[in-house]
Amino acid sequence: MKTPSSSHSSSPATSQAIALETRDSDAGRLMSPSAARNRTPIAGMLAGILPENAQVLEIGSGTGEHAVAACLQRPDICWQPSDPDARSRSSQAAWASEADGRISAPLALDLRDPDWFAAAGAADALVCINVIHISPWIVTEHLAAGAAALLEAGGPVYLYGPYREGEATAPSNLEFDRSLKSRNPDWGVRALSDVVAVFDQAGFDLESRAGMPANNLSLVFRKREAS
């Protein structure tokens, strides 16, 4: 029996840590402790949001485990994973065999690039889980602008992660914000109002906001009809 090797994601191919956890690996498949905790509730949310037969584009797919969980819940969808980190893309490719050919070869999409969506292919829905607090704010702005370029009216963007909501912010999220900023001043738990404003400007309405375990939120934005 193979023994999974252990690696900390603070020494990735990129100069910056890409996740804040220790991940085991087995035959190229990285295993994320946080994805083990949240992939089932997230896949459950996605199952009710994604359009029928959707081609889904995921940003910052990490290990690739969310793609598998979502595809197993929804046998009609196809999934395009992506990540700027090469080791994460290898893991996504290794996990893809769990989904009957419905998970494509990962793309190297880096949303610091304003034209990132030009290399993304067609998409009916966008998914972005635990990325916008571990990347500069410009990534959120480019996410909204790229989603507007890629999606038809009515197309959904699903965001999952922690948010600041003024007085209502969970103490654990304030502490997480401080910890993120100490690692990188460009990171941080985003204010929900700022994220809503950026998507509004790009032509999206916030359709739903659902509380998730550990003070995270599931947000669904929906592209408006052109006026």
Ligand SMILES: C[S@@+](CC[C@H](N)C(=O)[O-])C[C@H]1O[C@@H](n2cnc3c(N)ncnc32)[C@H](O)[C@@H]1O
């Ligand atoms: C905390 S991990 C989350 C991974 C996965 N979505 C999950 O929830 O298990 C953050 C991910 O964001 C990706 N990321 C960081 N900066 C990015 C950028 N500029 N563009 C796209 N993805 C980025 C990282 O490479 C990493 O895979």
